[in-house]
Amino acid sequence: MTEIFALVEHRQGKIREITYEILGCGERLAKEKGGSLTAILLGFEVKELAEEMAMRTPRVLVVEDEKLKDFNSLYYQKVLSSLFSKYQPLLLLMGHTAYGMELAPSLSVELDLPLATDCIGLSFEGERMKVLRSIYGGKVMAHMTLKEAKGYMVTLRPGTFAPKPLEEKKGGIMIEPSPLQEVTDRKRFLQYIEAPVSGEDISQAEILVSVGQGIGGPEHLPMFEELAKILGGTISCSRPVVDRNWLPKERQVGISGKTVKPKIYIAVGISGAFQHVTAIKGAETIIAINKDPRAPIFSVADYGIVDDFQKVIPLLKEKIKGMMGGV
């Protein structure tokens, strides 16, 4: 029977959201193929997580080992390649995340399996695996076929696939012995470093005026700061703005920054990379100002203005100032 494996992502004792999306996608494919879906959980003392996963999937395969306590791709790779030889799944799914990006490419080379990363769609056509990828910064889609092989690997773009709902009936948990023996010193996990809690907390803001690389340079920041002030809001930004030191890290919205849920999110000069937009899904209203009508941000925004910010922002500032009775 066709077996589909889904790698469970967990960190610091918590299942990561992407796991449910991977399972959702895996379940659909398993149904289409008349096969079965298995969640693969690697870790140490993860009984509770296994129970939690059993509520979402018919079968959970667990490998426990102290070396799997924190994610180290060298150990993960060893365990997964041994599970692969034993069970010969047709497909292994993971997230295109800090997990999948560290692990999938090297595992696929070791197993000599075709890999497609960061996919936004996938399906089987007969025995062939078809995938859809988003390229050129989200402005174009690539329709691809993977080379015919005994197994495939795909990593999924976070925030793209519908999460799997709870199962009616609890699934079975299978404990698999750990194939790990030696401790490796080629790569060692030392410690986590938590994000410093300081400065402005944009995750609590009700109105965010968010700027991207498209504002051209820090000399334009004052007009946005002023707009934010008039609106009683806060200024935030995309990653390149932080990389270039125009604004401090605590202002960054995105998967490697903060997740926000304001009433109004105004994105100016932000193209709409998934690493940015997955973190603004909780916003009530998204307004995008971008001079490129094909910018992907317009497919997540509620309202859009296609124009140069230098024309729009000064006018908008005046208008709102007037409306608010000249704050």
Place this chain on the structure above:
Amino acid sequence: MKIIVCVKRVPKTAEADLFIEKEGKDIKKDNLVFALNDWDGYAIREAVRIREDYGGEVIALTVGPEDSKEVLTRCLAMGVDRALRIEEPPAIDALLIAKILARAIQDHSFDLILTGVQTEDDGWGQVGVALAQLLGIPHASIVNRIEIENGKGKVKRELEGGLEELLEVKLPALFTIQTGINEPKYVSLAAILEAEEKEMREIGLEELGLTSKEPLYAILERVSFPPAGKMAEILKGTPEEVVTQLSEIIKKKKG
């Protein structure tokens, strides 16, 4: 320290009008501006920074067409010592790029290989980590700090939502570099002129024992524009009118 940095020349598409070419396999590229992949620029700077501290040599490597020489020249101006361009086969995927790079690197000694986390165009986020496995060396991806001590790289990896981890990786190793790891540095005219004097070699695939028809693992069928789907309501009119509409919306939604 001998450091190899893999770089790619990519089209800048964020602000450009894109068109699909006749065969439907790619976008038209003749009117686009090309540059060094953003992530790779940070990788180059990081390599040069490490060499400044530990001495040694930095080599830039690309698989690409003739035009890719312009990004190699850029790398040389940023402080790279020498550069190598390998001719690109007509059809390519991430694994094949990694294989070509591995062939070019495998018979040479090195301490460190740096790549970008991802390319701006194909965005596989795959070439670096696949290359490490092909060379049989350990790796760390999404790295935003590197310290070298006693033959090991102590590196910081970005995880999610501001969380990071500290890893220790034995050299030789490969790290994929995240943007923001260092400060951009101004490239002087003198450096650009100096770059012209530095070594830039070009080789074909045959010299690596490969052909222009290596098998692909991911085959591109066609490209398309994303379906219209759910789209923002685009406000229309003169800038004045548009801004008036937007102010009304903001007022209403602000509650």
